[in-house]
Amino acid sequence: MVTYPPRLSLAQTPTPLHLLERLSAREKGPRIWVKRDDQTGAATSGNKVRKLEFALARAAEEGCDTLVTCGGVQSNHCRTTALLGARLGLKVHLILRLDNEAEIQGNLLLDYLSGAEVTLLQRKDYIAHQRDNFAYWQELYRRQGRNPYFITTGASDATGVWGYVACAGELKEDFAHHHIAPELIVHATGSGGTQAGLTAGCALHYLPSAVVGIAVCDDAAYFQRKVADDLQVWRSLYGVDIDLNALSIRVDDRHIGAGYAIAGEEVFSCIRDVAALEGLILDPVYSGKAFLGLLKNLRSGEYRDCRDIVFVHTGGLFGLLAQQEKLDLSGD
Numbered sequence: 001m002v003t004y005p006p007r008l009s010l011a012q013t014p015t016p017l018h019l020l021e022r023l024s025a026r027e028k029g030p031r032i033w034v035k036r037d038d039q040t041g042a043a044t045s046g047n048k049v050r051k052l053e054f055a056l057a058r059a060a061e062e063g064c065d066t067l068v069t070c071g072g073v074q075s076n077h078c079r080t081t082a083l084l085g086a087r088l089g090l091k092v093h094l095i096l097r098l099d100n101e102a103e104i105q106g107n108l109l110l111d112y113l114s115g116a117e118v119t120l121l122q123r124k125d126y127i128a129h130q131r132d133n134f135a136y137w138q139e140l141y142r143r144q145g146r147n148p149y150f151i152t153t154g155a156s157d158a159t160g161v162w163g164y165v166a167c168a169g170e171l172k173e174d175f176a177h178h179h180i181a182p183e184l185i186v187h188a189t190g191s192g193g194t195q196a197g198l199t200a201g202c203a204l205h206y207l208p209s210a211v212v213g214i215a216v217c218d219d220a221a222y223f224q225r226k227v228a229d230d231l232q233v234w235r236s237l238y239g240v241d242i243d244l245n246a247l248s249i250r251v252d253d254r255h256i257g258a259g260y261a262i263a264g265e266e267v268f269s270c271i272r273d274v275a276a277l278e279g280l281i282l283d284p285v286y287s288g289k290a291f292l293g294l295l296k297n298l299r300s301g302e303y304r305d306c307r308d309i310v311f312v313h314t315g316g317l318f319g320l321l322a323q324q325e326k327l328d329l330s331g332d
């Protein structure tokens, strides 16, 4: 039995697990299943809401009235926090890193619609403020008599780990329902929280699957350290009975391409392919890059010993809409 800390019910769960029939038949390899975490909500869809169920429960316990969080200008995490904050009646302040563009579209459009306060920072200013967890803004709210709660990038900290521990619990039921024992669970890894939760969750729930995060930004060494560090804090903070040394943190960093949120034509081509073949929409920042990685590995024979592979679709639709001009629809 896994004992969870307090959790707000904000995500539409359990999400479906289903087989990608046409894609699996075409590739003639293992069966590829998809865990539809792109369906955890409508505007609040994606993986972040699972972590925020626990983060926001903690914020509520601490009596917070203001959420401060941060991310890239098209951050799915910030959009989800902004909308959930509005729903809970909290003030939300988003501090966003200007990567290339700041057009009000995609996630940023929803940020503004939610009524969140938005501060856009140039990359170097963002990095400088990130070093002290945006203490300037936290202090500002304290001086105004408010009680701010800071949520780190992607809600990937010890509390956020629980979101994907819970998802692993759902997967256990999904596997029993479909009578499968997937050798692999594959997902996009960006700030490490999904990977930390799934890796620990598979052990706690006795799943047979290895978890592989396909990196979309930093390299394998970075994620191995980040996931191990977060799990260490999680284990001691919550007194979880788990042998962390027995866990294997597996990261595939061969599919990052030119960098975070920069996708090549191959990724867009994969997005068009999967949309037309399966009616499944991937995004260029996370799920599309990871799915292309999975397909490439499959085609090179890396998964030849697998019968079933689960791809966790972590969402990202609004990030695709922010890059729509790169989706050349004139045909491959």
Ligand SMILES: *Cc1c(COP(=O)(O)O)cnc(C)c1O
Pocket: 046, 047, 048, 076, 077, 154, 156, 188, 189, 190, 191, 192, 193, 194, 195, 283, 286, 287, 314, 315, 316, 317
């Ligand atoms: C944040 C995000 C990820 C990465 O999850 P992490 O827990 O941050 O590693 C993957 N896919 C989408 C769509 C995301 O928004």
